[in-house]
Amino acid sequence: MIVAVEEKITTSADKTIDAKGYWVTPGLIDVHVHLREPGYEYKETIKTGSRAAAKGGYTTICCMPNTNPVIDNEILVEYIKMKAEREAIVNVLPIGSITKGQKGEELANIGKMAQAGICAISEDGKSVMNAGLLKKAMKYVSMFNLPVFSHCEDPTLVGGGVMNAGEMAERMGMKGIGADSEEVIVARDIILARNTGVKLHICHISTAGSVQLVREAKQRGEAVSAEVCPHHFSLTDEAVEDYDANTKMNPPLRSAEDVKSLKEGLKDNTIEIIATDHAPHHMDEKNCEYDRAAFGIVGLETALPLGITHLVEENILTPMELIEKMSTNPAKLLGIDKGSLQVGKIADITIIDPDEEYAIDVNTFASKSKNSPFHGHWVKGRVKYTIVGGKIVLNNGELV
Amino acid sequence: MLRRKDILGIRDLNCEEILHILETAKDMKEKIGNKKAREKSLQNFSVVTLFYENSTRTRMSFALAGEYLGAEVADLGVATSSVNKGESLVDTGITLDQMGIDIMVIRHSMSGAANVLARNVRASVINAGDGVNEHPTQALLDLYTIFEKKKNFKDLKVAIIGDIIHSRVARSNVFGLTKLGAHVVVGGPSTLISKNMEYLGAKVTTDIKEALRDADIVMGLRIQLERQKGGLFPDLREYRGLFGIDEEMLKYAKADALLMHPGPVNRGIELSTEIIDGHQSVINEQVKNGVAVRMALLHLLAEERKRNEDTHSKWTHTRSFIQNRWDQRYTG
Ligand SMILES: [Zn+2]
Numbered sequence: 001m002i003v004a005v006e007e008k009i010t011t012s013a014d015k016t017i018d019a020k021g022y023w024v025t026p027g028l029i030d031v032h033v034h035l036r037e038p039g040y041e042y043k044e045t046i047k048t049g050s051r052a053a054a055k056g057g058y059t060t061i062c063c064m065p066n067t068n069p070v071i072d073n074e075i076l077v078e079y080i081k082m083k084a085e086r087e088a089i090v091n092v093l094p095i096g097s098i099t100k101g102q103k104g105e106e107l108a109n110i111g112k113m114a115q116a117g118i119c120a121i122s123e124d125g126k127s128v129m130n131a132g133l134l135k136k137a138m139k140y141v142s143m144f145n146l147p148v149f150s151h152c153e154d155p156t157l158v159g160g161g162v163m164n165a166g167e168m169a170e171r172m173g174m175k176g177i178g179a180d181s182e183e184v185i186v187a188r189d190i191i192l193a194r195n196t197g198v199k200l201h202i203c204h205i206s207t208a209g210s211v212q213l214v215r216e217a218k219q220r221g222e223a224v225s226a227e228v229c230p231h232h233f234s235l236t237d238e239a240v241e242d243y244d245a246n247t248k249m250n251p252p253l254r255s256a257e258d259v260k261s262l263k264e265g266l267k268d269n270t271i272e273i274i275a276t277d278h279a280p281h282h283m284d285e286k287n288c289e290y291d292r293a294a295f296g297i298v299g300l301e302t303a304l305p306l307g308i309t310h311l312v313e314e315n316i317l318t319p320m321e322l323i324e325k326m327s328t329n330p331a332k333l334l335g336i337d338k339g340s341l342q343v344g345k346i347a348d349i350t351i352i353d354p355d356e357e358y359a360i361d362v363n364t365f366a367s368k369s370k371n372s373p374f375h376g377h378w379v380k381g382r383v384k385y386t387i388v389g390g391k392i393v394l395n396n397g398e399l400v
Numbered sequence: 401m402l403r404r405k406d407i408l409g410i411r412d413l414n415c416e417e418i419l420h421i422l423e424t425a426k427d428m429k430e431k432i433g434n435k436k437a438r439e440k441s442l443q444n445f446s447v448v449t450l451f452y453e454n455s456t457r458t459r460m461s462f463a464l465a466g467e468y469l470g471a472e473v474a475d476l477g478v479a480t481s482s483v484n485k486g487e488s489l490v491d492t493g494i495t496l497d498q499m500g501i502d503i504m505v506i507r508h509s510m511s512g513a514a515n516v517l518a519r520n521v522r523a524s525v526i527n528a529g530d531g532v533n534e535h536p537t538q539a540l541l542d543l544y545t546i547f548e549k550k551k552n553f554k555d556l557k558v559a560i561i562g563d564i565i566h567s568r569v570a571r572s573n574v575f576g577l578t579k580l581g582a583h584v585v586v587g588g589p590s591t592l593i594s595k596n597m598e599y600l601g602a603k604v605t606t607d608i609k610e611a612l613r614d615a616d617i618v619m620g621l622r623i624q625l626e627r628q629k630g631g632l633f634p635d636l637r638e639y640r641g642l643f644g645i646d647e648e649m650l651k652y653a654k655a656d657a658l659l660m661h662p663g664p665v666n667r668g669i670e671l672s673t674e675i676i677d678g679h680q681s682v683i684n685e686q687v688k689n690g691v692a693v694r695m696a697l698l699h700l701l702a703e704e705r706k707r708n709e710d711t712h713s714k715w716t717h718t719r720s721f722i723q724n725r726w727d728q729r730y731t732g
Pocket of ligand 1: 124125126151203204250277
């Protein structure tokens, strides 16, 4: 627990950390993580994913249900909670699926999962394409006061695309994914969520059009929030050059104009959350033909430095605003009593050296997977300490 | 001298490199018919062709080119090899690398497959066609054919007609021709052409007469019969009537225009038999030039490998390409 926040604390402590020149912030919260357990332990586990989180300054992470089996009932929720209690070094909050097996046919055991302690429901990895079913799920989940996290993608418009549609795809000779495949579902879900009383959260928005749709919904006073991933504001589709599948993710890296709109959306708070969409994949799933490679990149250990480098240094956000989007606002969305350093709050704390400059090296990642397009990318800002419930889990940059 | 480990696409080559390849091809062409003059510059070199898509003509052309230069040429029968048992492209590449193959020639149905292979092997890789991306050796032989007849590329008008959207040949030619100063117009039905081609510097039109008007070069592309089933045009009769090139249509081009086609040609569909066999046609020369251009590429890559023999370790890629992706890029 946080006992005192004062200029001069006279009471003695077991341990003091010299944080001169550092930022002391509420522990970071990531609402969008794939821990891959159960089912894909060769990519990541609850244990390794939580260690990656601690290295990235995260004290709480929400794990998506697209595992094998899909997290669609309370027994599986209990399994994740039990594993997390035993092996995780940060807080892990499970997210339940919207439909059984994420098949888009019948509702998952949303109420039972709510009792077991999920923090949200989501079909992440795809959209519930049956709009009527999704609307019923929204109504149903509203009585448990849980948000719906919406991955927005109409597969009929993706048509085998592997990167952003446009000039770069033309140069590379690859099939493109247009902005429309994302935007039609963003628009649809915003419309469906009206009058259901549900909090709709749009995952990983990546296009200028999506930002505008969310902005307009917020102006109308609708309960909509949105997240952006660090890679979507740090890179453009130009990075796909060389067919390195570490640049392949869904939604794809977009154009420079989209990046500009995302930054505007961050600045005017249309986008109030930064989430990683941490998606570990084995090297064999990336060191192959681009068309054949898996979608997704790891993000827990690069999010904060990318935020400092591409948002704070470029004067898009103040340091305070960055941390709000990585801690305070996620806590609000989840309705949990975190994301604050006030006296009496739980001692989830992150200490950051905002000035350290270095090149990202995937070999230093605690995550089991190294699929990041940021290897060799120069950044500013390093997490020095991560404290979870008063316990130091990252000590001067080293996992305890 | 060509300071490259691999030939992956025309997109990566600059003007000087392209012209150097064409000059080398000229030398090679003179030697094709003269056994004694042939330089055995690929003696003790091994070349393997790795064709994930069928193509007898390109594969034969590479095999002959290698043999003329004294290389050992082998074909990995993809259909009968362990690839058929699910071996990945990278694993196949590494296996061949361990066998000491010097040059791998790959054709694959996925864009960028040659790039993936190249960064995982020590051998030099030549792209013989990847997905809808590039077919650099076909474009180089087309460029060579134009170069031989027209001596220069500056301000030539080149019309490429047909199924542009699925054509890696068209794309590689557009990259090369625009770099060398030619003007390219691509023409075809709106379902087989994309405005996006303008990003590459070509003009896009569905009006074939407009495309052909005053052209110095007319290039027909093969229309694949299965596109009809995909609903991209009603039938061959209509395609031929609207987009086929015959003697009448060819008159829109300059009187001394060259007629080209990468083959195999559908006689009477994209081009009429009269013009295929007519005096403007250089289609048969293209085939001959294909061997010369491939000899040139093999020769230049082999030369570069010899020059770098001491630094070969620079190219030793391990499986951990992610970690090494930056420092292991061939730096010359
Ligand atoms: Zn998603």
